Amino acid sequence: MKRRLFIASSLSLGFLGVSGLTAWNLIPRNNEDLSIATLLKELRSIDTSALSIESSWTVGQSLAHMAQSIEYSITGYPVHKSEMFKSTVGRAAFTAFSSKGQMKHNLKEDIPGAPSVANINAEDGMTRLLTAFETFQSHQGELAEHFAYGPLGHEEYALAHVLHVKDHFTQLV
Numbered sequence: 001m002k003r004r005l006f007i008a009s010s011l012s013l014g015f016l017g018v019s020g021l022t023a024w025n026l027i028p029r030n031n032e033d034l035s036i037a038t039l040l041k042e043l044r045s046i047d048t049s050a051l052s053i054e055s056s057w058t059v060g061q062s063l064a065h066m067a068q069s070i071e072y073s074i075t076g077y078p079v080h081k082s083e084m085f086k087s088t089v090g091r092a093a094f095t096a097f098s099s100k101g102q103m104k105h106n107l108k109e110d111i112p113g114a115p116s117v118a119n120i121n122a123e124d125g126m127t128r129l130l131t132a133f134e135t136f137q138s139h140q141g142e143l144a145e146h147f148a149y150g151p152l153g154h155e156e157y158a159l160a161h162v163l164h165v166k167d168h169f170t171q172l173v
Contacts, residue, residue, distance in 0.1 A: 030101030034162045036133055043130060043165075048122040055171045056108060062172065063125030064117035065110065066165050070132035073157050074139050077147035078113030086150035094149040094160065103163035107171055112147060129165070136161065 051059045072078070081090060097103040110116070120128070136158070145151050152160060 029099070032101070034101055034159060034166075036137060036158050036162060039162050039165060040130065040133055043126065043133075046126070048126045051122055051172050053171050054173065058118070058120075059122040059172065060120040060125035061117050062107075062168055063122065063129045064120045065114075066168055067125070067128040067132040068111055068114050068117060069164055070129075070136050070161050072111065072114070073143050073146065073152075073161070074136060074141075076144040077111065080112075080145070080147045083150075086146075086148060090146070090148040090150055094146075094152070094156070097163055098156070098159060101163070103160075103167040105164075105167060107168055133161070 048059065048063075053059045053062055055062065057065070080086070117125075139154075143152065143154060143157055146157070146160070149160065
């Protein structure tokens with residue numbers, strides 16, 4: 001009986017994997033400029049008082065969350081996924097996001113172990129985000145391992161940060 005369950009489970013997981021990969025491959029590649037410089041120009045042109053969000057998070061909370069992710073790439077993330085996760089699922093996710101030039105993730109999920117950013121207004125959240133990007137750009141030292149993707153170089157992290165911000169901005173109007 002256990003053998004049948006194993007075979008059925010393996011086939012189901014294989015089918016789901018192939019289906020997910022096929023669906024992801026149908027998504028066209030995002031060909032826009034994904035540089036931090038371009039994103040910073042866009043961010044600086046935004047009137048934060050005019051922003052609203054389609055989420056249970058506030059605009060300020062969302063912006064501060066984006067900043068936290070950038071800050072932790074320098075200082076270190078408080079909690080990590082397992083090494084097995086980072087070297088398999090995490091690395092595969094980063095590779096998929098990089099190849100498509102876009103990220104899709106749970107937009108209501110805090111960074112594991114990060115303190116709450118619930119009580120921050122939109123203007124302060126934007127200031128924190130811009131400062132985090134500027135600090136990241138000028139950082140010359142080694143970067144901390146990503147909590148889910150594992151080790152990333154500066155260019156990989158830059159892309160991850162831009163994709164992360166752009167994914168969150170799909171909720172901001």
